[in-house]
Amino acid sequence: MSASQKVAVITGASQGIGAELVKAYRERGYRVVATARNVKPSDDRDIVTVPGDIADPETAQRVISAALENFGRIDTLVNNAGIFVAKPFTTYTAADYAAVTGVNLSGFYFITQLAIAEMEKQRSGHVVSITTSLVDHAISGVPSVLASLTKGGLNAATKSLAIEYARTGIRVNAVSPGVIKSPMHPPETHAALSALHPVGHMGEMRDIADAVLYLESASFVTGEILHVDGGQSAGH
Template identity: 75%
Template sequence: MATQQKVVVVTGASQGIGSEIVKAFRKLDYRVVATARSIQPTDDPNIAAVQGDIADPQTAHRVVAEALNRFGRIDTLVNNAGVFVAKPFTQYTAEDYASVMGVNVAGFFHITQLAVAEMEKQGSGHVVSITTSLVDHAIQGVPSVLASLTKGGINAATKSLAIEYAKKGIRANAVSPGIIKSPMHAPETHEALDALHPMGHMGEMRDIVDAVLFLDAAPFVTGEILHVDGGQSAGH
């Protein structure tokens, strides 16, 4: 069913920032394909929920097929799914490595490849990925080698995609957050996490949502890594 109503695919959409991104795009009257391992069905006919592990290439195929079958197109892909494991470098296990690489890298690669192929057909589209400011500015006491290895790769891939598809109507950008107040951080950790930001506090989920919406509505912006991190990437 072809339609001009815009369609966004959001990964890691069941809770936290991903869930808030879904709500924000619905307020803009986008149709949404939301995917996560624990995503639940919804009564909203303009949201298609697809359960699956984004590290599995078959999940990407099912998500893109659902977008096309239900809504006829893909205008925006938000690569929000991510895994962060904070361990000293020498203590990472093979399972840690496989988990982080699977979600952060394979999860980005497979669905982005399929979505961009569809965007090429229509001559327009936007890929926006959520990375981390730890890539640019490591913090002592926050071990983050696997996060930097994977999300740093996505920052680089974002710029590469932006240039490769610049003349084909497809943009690629990333949002690089600091530490965001979300369900993954227990309240008793907030004071310590606040102190890691030059501005003295963590970001809110709405800060990341607003950045995604800005990039999606900015037709002359591509290849941008937008830091939303309370000054972390600038220094201390």
């Protein structure tokens, strides 16, 4: 393998959208560093797995170190790890708040800071974060203040970082999904969740991977929040 072969770091990579992203980047020829709490070792020598809690700064350090030690570079970081807790606002607990902000905000902050520092050295790179269309279009039957607080912050940070690093060759974007058919949604919920989208059905995990890959190849796009939500953010 060439030392110039591109490398993607993907968080929340053990299942669902994260596992689909690992597959998509490997299909594109990237080497991958995959991290999640329960990620398993891979038989693919071009996939390095790093188990750990992404909210912990030490995990972020181990992931970035693994990318550099094994592959010598970092070209893309996909901040996919996230927690969603749907509760009425007044019933959220301190533990809920700590868990959601830990993964969604701290998990973004520590690893993105380290990844961009490495991207600056090579004057190129791409950061993509997975957020949610609930930030733009709240749904009365889906209480989601902590999702909006944290993922909305990522949308804002995406634009801020895109401008800060626009002249360094580093692009920063986000994908804002609707409800995606993944292991976190049992089949018996699919009909109700499908009805939340103007198109009448849930998205597929590959829809999100394809959106991320579009942004990967869109060299003139930065600071973009790409909605992949079946029309949710446009209205009902």
